[in-house]
Amino acid sequence: MPTRIGKYTIEMGSKPVILGFASVVGKKEGEGPLGEYYDQCHNDTTLGESSWEKAESRLQNEAVVLALGKANLKNTDIDCILAGDLLNQCISSTFGLRSLNIPFLGQFGACSTMAQTLAIASLFAESGAARHAVAVTSSHFCSAERQFRFPLEYGGQRTPTAQWTATAAGAIVMGSPQQKQEGQIVVNSVSFGRITDFGIKDAANMGAAMAPAAAQTLLDYFSDTGSSPKDYDLILTGDLGRIGSDLMEELLMKDKIDISAVHNDCGLMIYDREKQDVHAGGSGCGCSGAVLCSYIMQQMMAGKLHKVLFLGTGALMSPTSSQQGESIPGVAHLVYLMA
Amino acid sequence: MPTRIGKYTIEMGSKPVILGFASVVGKKEGEGPLGEYYDQCHNDTTLGESSWEKAESRLQNEAVVLALGKANLKNTDIDCILAGDLLNQCISSTFGLRSLNIPFLGQFGACSTMAQTLAIASLFAESGAARHAVAVTSSHFCSAERQFRFPLEYGGQRTPTAQWTATAAGAIVMGSPQQKQEGQIVVNSVSFGRITDFGIKDAANMGAAMAPAAAQTLLDYFSDTGSSPKDYDLILTGDLGRIGSDLMEELLMKDKIDISAVHNDCGLMIYDREKQDVHAGGSGCGCSGAVLCSYIMQQMMAGKLHKVLFLGTGALMSPTSSQQGESIPGVAHLVYLMA
Incomplete structure (x- = not known):
């Protein structure tokens, strides 16, 4: 069971297990130092969709489907999905996951979302609130730039302190402690x-x-x-x-x-x-x-x-x-x- | 402990308890049929702030502070706060709760946020992940209108199916089942x-x-x-x-x-x-x-x-x-x- 240690930390008595995980990225990320480790790299960062926002939704959907496959689970096996992203009203998550028909809890933690969703999914799996819970998040360079900074077409110069929003998604399938394998x-x-x-x-x-x-x-x-x-x-x-x-x-x-x-x-x-x-x-x-x-x-x-x-x-x-x-x-x- | 019943429901074995709750509303809501039941009604819906968004943050902060008071608890007694709102990147929650220094989990469920935050806070209190958890949400007519529909100054006519976004906040303090009183x-x-x-x-x-x-x-x-x-x-x-x-x-x-x-x-x-x-x-x-x-x-x-x-x-x-x-x-x- 979850047990509080000190003021801010929660220890998992039985330790929930990661049954599957997957990553899907865009072209620039695929060309980066970790290119060979991702499950899927898209050379076309529109992913064949008609907008950057829809492309981001697709990244998130693909990451979940791949992670489920690696965990040997179907969408109907999942008790809830914790998902979030940077876009207004978390639309990448909503529209990316809509078709999966899994109980949905939208999360907003900005770039901390992977940790936030993973932490809550772990607590749910540890406590019995979920047998299987999925944690997922995504971002897309083009959807983020135009929402938070400038239109891409403007071609604004970036300052040395600026970071580059990754076109990428990661998904994790958590299972209850009893499911742990070697x-x-x-x-x-x-x-x-x-x-x-x-x-x-x-x-x-x-x-x-x-x-x-x-x-x-x-x-x-x-x-x-x-x-x-x-x-x-x-x-x-x-x-x-x-x-x-x-x-x-x-x-x-x-x-x-x-x-x-x-x-x-x-x-x-x-x-x-x-x-x-x-x-x-x-x-x-x-x-x-x-x-x-x-x-x-x-x-x-x-x-x-x-x-x-x-x-x-x-x-x-x-x-x-x-x-x-x-x-x-x-x-x-x-x-x-x-x- | 949380126990799954059927496919979608989680039953609380020991039943976490609501230790305090509070509501803060604007003028129109105060003049409505439930006016006498709110903890606080503001006649000035700016709440003295310089923007509608900051006014909404203040609604949320006041609701939490009042709920904590009614539960006889301080902000330092709270293990985590689950909060969300309608604004882009949930800024009412972030800026409204920043000063409280409570571990913060941003939620996005649109108008389902009160149920979502309350449900997760309950699971945390039930399972031991939190001794005390707060659930809170807010909305403001003026911040929502200009973000989702039209600038207020435009004076657009509303259709008969339209709903009026309430200027209001609600907050709940959940406690572990052991704390329940008559x-x-x-x-x-x-x-x-x-x-x-x-x-x-x-x-x-x-x-x-x-x-x-x-x-x-x-x-x-x-x-x-x-x-x-x-x-x-x-x-x-x-x-x-x-x-x-x-x-x-x-x-x-x-x-x-x-x-x-x-x-x-x-x-x-x-x-x-x-x-x-x-x-x-x-x-x-x-x-x-x-x-x-x-x-x-x-x-x-x-x-x-x-x-x-x-x-x-x-x-x-x-x-x-x-x-x-x-x-x-x-x-x-x-x-x-x-x-």
């Missing part, structure tokens, strides 16, 4: 983050806006569990990029916590920053979703990584809030994965 | 709904778009539990309005289920349709939130209602999805409340 990944514990706001207002510097939330949730988790960075093989943030990753490490050093030896960031892993012109790195719900649901979990299944803290980070803003002079608050949720 | 309301079970789409495309007829989802979730629940309308004092939908309520009853009659004797709708209760010029009734996340967290729960605490099925209904669309030719899918989540 070699599968389990969720050991989760920590939900508090909204943190250091007053950053630059929507082209999301890494800086999210870094304080990431640092806070990690500090909370270490404090709750009495553990430290050396107890983990990997602390994986998603997605702080270069600026945010450096800031987070700097913030943690103020508390004398050095994660540099085990820290990596999905936004730094998904693209080759030297060759792919993405400035500070990748971002978008689908960035951490696809990196986690490909290379990272494959490394865990292969016995190369055992203890992974996955820390999803989100910037909770809208163009309207920014236009009204608001800063950009961040949030970060943590999921401790074990293999 | 006379308090408990959550007995919940059912999460599937996305349902009958192809309605008129964004001024949300009731029709949501009615099929409401009918489906209720049918699922009756089928799972073997119960029927006569087993309940009230089946409370929120918010179908006049058109949607009639349609839902008609859809259920096809399965020979007659709920008319026990059915009411928050969208029909919140305004006086004869005098308040709201056409088909009220809507918006805050409509069902405020009606549930005032008159309904007060009636339950007073022993006048014992068994209430609360069925939150949401239309999962955005202006973008409608502009791209999409229909308006609905979703409905059910919470069975007992006093």
Whole structure:
């Protein structure tokens, strides 16, 4: 059963299990350093659809269908699906998953959505609220740019702090602890983050806006569990990029916590920053979703990584809030994965 | 512990308890038939803020603070808050709750958000994932109109099927089953709904778009539990309005289920349709939130209602999805409340 440890952390007594996971990405992501690890790479980032939003919906649908297949389950076996994305009213999720006929719980955690959906799905599987629950998220460079920043046709120049929204989706099928088989990944514990706001207002510097939330949730988790960075093989943030990753490490050093030896960031892993012109790195719900649901979990299944803290980070803003002079608050949720 | 009953319903073995609830509304709602039951009515619907969006954030914050007070709890006693609203990227929730420093899980269920947040908070409290969890939602007529329909200054004429987005918020503090005291309301079970789409495309007829989802979730629940309308004092939908309520009853009659004797709708209760010029009734996340967290729960605490099925209904669309030719899918989540 879920048991609270300290103030912010929930430990899974029996440890729900990841029965399947899948990632689907676009062309730029397929050409990146992790290209060979994704389940599906689309060279046409419209995916044959008539709009970027519909293409994103399709990414999410394909990721779920692939993950279900790998878990040997059908849509009718799933008790609920937790899904979210960056678009207004989470339409990628709604329209992408509509045909699956699975009880649907829309989530909004911005780029922390993969961690948020995975954490809730884990709690449902652990407690018996769901026998099988799916966690899924997506983002699409073109749908995000035109909604949050500029029309693509405008061709605006990007600042050095900007991150590149990944065209990608990741999906995970969680099962109850009793279903665990040899070699599968389990969720050991989760920590939900508090909204943190250091007053950053630059929507082209999301890494800086999210870094304080990431640092806070990690500090909370270490404090709750009495553990430290050396107890983990990997602390994986998603997605702080270069600026945010450096800031987070700097913030943690103020508390004398050095994660540099085990820290990596999905936004730094998904693209080759030297060759792919993405400035500070990748971002978008689908960035951490696809990196986690490909290379990272494959490394865990292969016995190369055992203890992974996955820390999803989100910037909770809208163009309207920014236009009204608001800063950009961040949030970060943590999921401790074990293999 | 949560136990699955049938295909879609989760029964709470020990029954988590509602420790506090509160509602905060605007002027029009305060002048409506339930005016005397709200905790707070604002005559100035800006709430002294510089934008409608900030006013909505404030509604949500006030509802949470009042509910915490009635539960004799502080923000630091709360393990997580589940919050959502209609605005892009759920900014009413983020900015309204930022200062409370409570672990935050953004939810998107459109007007089903009160049921969705309450259902998840109940599961968390039941399973031990949270000792105390808060569910909250809000809407504001002015922020919703300009985002989803027309600028207020345009003064567009409303069609007869249109519903009036309530300026309102509702908040509930859930506690673990062990905390129950005499006379308090408990959550007995919940059912999460599937996305349902009958192809309605008129964004001024949300009731029709949501009615099929409401009918489906209720049918699922009756089928799972073997119960029927006569087993309940009230089946409370929120918010179908006049058109949607009639349609839902008609859809259920096809399965020979007659709920008319026990059915009411928050969208029909919140305004006086004869005098308040709201056409088909009220809507918006805050409509069902405020009606549930005032008159309904007060009636339950007073022993006048014992068994209430609360069925939150949401239309999962955005202006973008409608502009791209999409229909308006609905979703409905059910919470069975007992006093």
